[in-house]
Amino acid sequence: NDGPNMCPEILPTTAHKVLGDKYIRILPEFSVVGMIFDDPAVPKLIVKSSESGMLAHDGVSWQVSRNTFEFADDFQPECKKINEAFSNWYKELPLSDREHFTNELFDALSAGGAVYFSDIISSPANLQPVVAALTKTEKQTKEVFFDLLSSLVNASATSLIENITESSQISQITSAISDSFAKLDKAQKELRKGSPSSDQ
Numbered sequence: 001n002d003g004p005n006m007c008p009e010i011l012p013t014t015a016h017k018v019l020g021d022k023y024i025r026i027l028p029e030f031s032v033v034g035m036i037f038d039d040p041a042v043p044k045l046i047v048k049s050s051e052s053g054m055l056a057h058d059g060v061s062w063q064v065s066r067n068t069f070e071f072a073d074d075f076q077p078e079c080k081k082i083n084e085a086f087s088n089w090y091k092e093l094p095l096s097d098r099e100h101f102t103n104e105l106f107d108a109l110s111a112g113g114a115v116y117f118s119d120i121i122s123s124p125a126n127l128q129p130v131v132a133a134l135t136k137t138e139k140q141t142k143e144v145f146f147d148l149l150s151s152l153v154n155a156s157a158t159s160l161i162e163n164i165t166e167s168s169q170i171s172q173i174t175s176a177i178s179d180s181f182a183k184l185d186k187a188q189k190e191l192r193k194g195s196p197s198s199d200q
Contacts, residue, residue, distance in 0.1 A: 001025055001026040001027060001034065002026075002027050002028060002031055002033065002034035002057055002059070003033065003034055004033055004034065004035075004036035004037060005036060005037035005038060005039060006037060007037055007095075007098075008037065009095055014039060014042075016039060016041060016042045021043055023042065023043075024042075024043045024044070024045060025042055025043070025044045025045070026044075026045045026047060026069070027044055027045070027046055027047065027075075028046070028047050028048075028049045028056040028057065028061070028062060029046050029047065029048055029049060029056065029072040029074075029075055029076050029079070030049065030051075030052070030053055030054065030056040030057075030075065030076050030078070030079040031046075031056070031057070031075065031079065031083075032054060032057075032079065032082055032083060032086060033057060034057075035083045035086075035087075036086070036087075036090070038083075038087075045069070045071060046071060046072045046073070046074065046075060047062045047063065047069045047070065047071060047072065048062070048063040048069075048070045048071065048072050049061045049062055049063065050063060053078075085143065085144060086144055089101075089140055089141075089143070089144045090102075093140075101138065101140065101141055104137050104138065104141050105137070105141050105144060107133065108130060108133040108134045108137055108141070109130060111129045111130045111132070111133035112125070112126040112127065112128070112129040112130045113126070114126055114130070
């Protein structure tokens with residue numbers, strides 16, 4: 001369910017066109033990958049998740065009550081912001097350029113050997129080569145990457161990293177993102193224990 005749609009220039013016929021409203025998509029309240037090439041006409045059910053940001057993609061985190069999902073009224077505001085940036089990024093690209101920029105984005109994401117998004121910020125050692133690789137990418141790729149990355153940690157990190165231009169900034173940015181993730185992780189753990197974080 002929380003997977004990308006097909007590019008309409010390549011596959012103009014969709015499941016919704018064939019099945020009508022029998023075709024329903026189920027998405028977490030923070031869905032980025034699942035909204036790629038989204039068709040607004042397709043009915044959607046939005047599910048609450050126990051995870052934050054991109055980690056809500058994990059179906060195990062989707063909330064269930066009795067015999068059904070717990071539904072949200074809409075996607076989270078930060079999710080909408082990222083989806084708009086991501087959509088503008090790939091829709092404005094000529095079809096011939098999409099492969100190049102997509103490869104550039106995911107090559108940067110995997111520069112430190114990460115398999116999952118959470119791996120990237122699990123330690124400074126994983127994060128630093130990714131940020132370093134990003135300094136060599138096109139401006140559009142850099143902007144989209146930082147939107148995705150900040151969704152994993154803290155939206156405030158965007159202001160620190162959106163203008164990165166020199167390798168000398170890498171350690172500072174790595175530290176800032178790691179600190180943001182540590183605070184988010186602490187808050188989540190305390191919330192699960194029932195005690196609010198005094199640092200937030």
